[in-house]
């Protein structure tokens with residue numbers, strides 16, 4: 001019971017409910033929360049050129065993903081591309097279900113995703129010591145690394161990757177149809193509201209902050225309607241929101 005007594009307060013810190021997820025959904029796009037109460041988000045969208053997901057959830061993600069894909073008329077076999085915001089275990093758990101897909105992530109995240117090195121934050125080190133690695137071995141899935149901001153085209157859809165290292169060495173945000181999936185580079189603990197990545201889980205807090213300052217500048221040319229955290233909280237990115245995140 002000792003593990004439970006530590007884990008539950010940590011999960012509560014992440015917030016126990018989603019916010020505005022329906023705003024980023026549509027007939028061919030679904031925001032799929034996994035693992036109550038941390039609500040690690042999987043976002044799935046159907047394009048004319050295949051189905052993609054952003055992140056792969058935590059406990060129960062297999063079932064949630066199957067159900068969430070069915071709601072947009074898709075199956076795990078239809079998923080062609082996975083965009084990874086970062087490789088903390090609570091965002092990659094359903095990888096075996098879509099192991100046939102291309103896995104896109106920043107190059108700096110690859111050795112962490114493949115377990116060649118471990119995450120530096122204390123909770124990840126503890127989890128790795130107890131439960132081992134959560135991701136695939138090197139070569140087990142098709143990893144397509146990128147080193148800076150880049151753009152992917154799938155049919156009529158564009159997915160723009162913005163690298164924001166700091167929470168993890170290869171943290172990345174993805175912009176699709178006006179929705180920015182920011183991973184854990186932005187968080188919303190229930191007691192403080194929106195802010196940068198949570199300190200206890202973040203490898204380099206100063207870099208996380210600096211990259212967010214840069215990110216909001218780099219986003220200026222784009223019409224960003226919503227920003228969603230990896231734990232299922234979405235907000236309008238107005239000046240007040242940006243000030244809060246960069247506090």
Ligand SMILES: [Zn+2]
Pocket residue numbers: 086088167184201
């Ligand atoms: Zn994280």
